[in-house]
Amino acid sequence: MLTYSHQNIDQSDIDALCKALKGEFLTGGKRVDDFEEALASYVGVKYACVLNSATSALHLAFEALKVKDKLVLSPAISFVATSNAALMAGAKIDFIDIKNDGNIDEKKLEIRLKKAQQEKEQVGAIVGVDYAGNSLESDELLRLSKLYNVPFLDDASHALGSTYKGVKVGKKANLSIFSFHPVKPITTFEGGAVLSDDKDLIEKIKLLRSHGLVKKRLWLYDMLDLGYNYRLSDVACALGLNQLKKLDLNLAKREQIASFYDKEFEKNPYFSTIKIKAYKTSSRHLYPILLNPKFYCQKEELFERLLNLGIGVQVHYKPAYEFSFYKKMLGELYLEKADNFYKAQLSIPCHQQMSLKDAKFVRDSLFKLFEELDKKGYCE
Numbered sequence: 001m002l003t004y005s006h007q008n009i010d011q012s013d014i015d016a017l018c019k020a021l022k023g024e025f026l027t028g029g030k031r032v033d034d035f036e037e038a039l040a041s042y043v044g045v046k047y048a049c050v051l052n053s054a055t056s057a058l059h060l061a062f063e064a065l066k067v068k069d070k071l072v073l074s075p076a077i078s079f080v081a082t083s084n085a086a087l088m089a090g091a092k093i094d095f096i097d098i099k100n101d102g103n104i105d106e107k108k109l110e111i112r113l114k115k116a117q118q119e120k121e122q123v124g125a126i127v128g129v130d131y132a133g134n135s136l137e138s139d140e141l142l143r144l145s146k147l148y149n150v151p152f153l154d155d156a157s158h159a160l161g162s163t164y165k166g167v168k169v170g171k172k173a174n175l176s177i178f179s180f181h182p183v184k185p186i187t188t189f190e191g192g193a194v195l196s197d198d199k200d201l202i203e204k205i206k207l208l209r210s211h212g213l214v215k216k217r218l219w220l221y222d223m224l225d226l227g228y229n230y231r232l233s234d235v236a237c238a239l240g241l242n243q244l245k246k247l248d249l250n251l252a253k254r255e256q257i258a259s260f261y262d263k264e265f266e267k268n269p270y271f272s273t274i275k276i277k278a279y280k281t282s283s284r285h286l287y288p289i290l291l292n293p294k295f296y297c298q299k300e301e302l303f304e305r306l307l308n309l310g311i312g313v314q315v316h317y318k319p320a321y322e323f324s325f326y327k328k329m330l331g332e333l334y335l336e337k338a339d340n341f342y343k344a345q346l347s348i349p350c351h352q353q354m355s356l357k358d359a360k361f362v363r364d365s366l367f368k369l370f371e372e373l374d375k376k377g378y379c380e
């Protein structure tokens with residue numbers, strides 16, 4: 001099966017892991033600090049804290065921002081962990097509609113911020129997701145963050161290595177989150193990180209990562225806060241360090257596949273793709289195609305037939321407010337762009353483990369299937 005995304009594990013990763021396994025510390029050792037330093041330096045920020053998942057990273061980021069009982073404004077299209085983590089930290093959530101590229105709509109965000117100001121609702125954070133690796137309009141989000149005096153959190157789980165106006169994604173926001181799940185740009189099996197220039201926030205997150213404990217002397221500890229065990233092991237960090245070394249090479253390979261698709265799919269009659277603007281580069285974590293509306297009702301058939309051909313497609317994402325849990329909490333919500341995005345979106349295989357020949361197979365299969373579906377035409 002040609003999966004929509006895939007990890008890259010080679011002999012150098014295995015060697016790094018074996019070395020770490022033979023080391024003195026399997027967890028809580030120097031490799032954790034080394035990985036944090038390497039990440040911060042790669043992205044161009046001062047501090048990093050690695051954790052056992054991006055979900056943990058989001059949770060502690062929201063706790064450090066003290067969002068409890070405040071409103072968190074989150075994009076309607078994301079993995080559920082983004083908004084779940086805000087709820088875990090005691091926030092109230094509201095979803096903001098997206099633009100055609102799947103990223104949060106800054107204009108709608110501003111309207112919601114104005115409303116909150118008028119109604120004296122306290123906003124704890126604004127959240128963006130760099131959908132599929134395509135950077136947020138960070139300058140615009142920063143402007144809103146300053147104007148309304150609300151922290152800006154970037155869930156950059158898709159976007160390690162992406163750039164915006166010549167700087168790495170993760171550099172602009174108050175706090176940025178990365179995921180090291182195997183489908184993401186680099187992996188530590190499970191894992192995640194928070195990056196920031198704000199020393200106090202990162203220190204708070206490090207405290208919460210390990211039970212809220214601080215070492216005093218000899219056996220003496222103090223517990224300053226109610227924390228968790230969200231640590232990432234030294235063995236995982238050894239993998240992360242080696243993965244980071246290969247990231248740029250892997251991104252270049254992904255770019256090759258993605259730009260092939262961009263070119264081949266230009267102006268086809270069946271679906272559109274997301275153009276990456278000239279002042280950005282994308283990690284190409286996902287390659288989304290957006291079906292023309294007349295094919296919406298045939299998406300299930302298309303999905304199944306692609307799987308049967310060994311083309312591992314996926315849908316990113318069902319809007320969180322359409323899940324039972326959120327419906328119970330928020331009632332029926334409808335955000336037009338997000339709703340249509342969900343109907344239209346399909347992620348096709350795009351990663352460093354596939355060849356141009358694979359990409360051609362995906363292209364040919366898609367065109368053939370769409371032609372057949374078009375002839376059936378039962379959506380009309």
Ligand SMILES: *Cc1c(COP(=O)(O)O)cnc(C)c1O
Pocket residue numbers: 053054055056078079081082129155157158179180181190191192
């Ligand atoms: C993958 C992902 C997460 C969660 O990452 P984990 O490391 O699996 O916890 C959060 N947000 C987004 C946008 C993601 O894609």
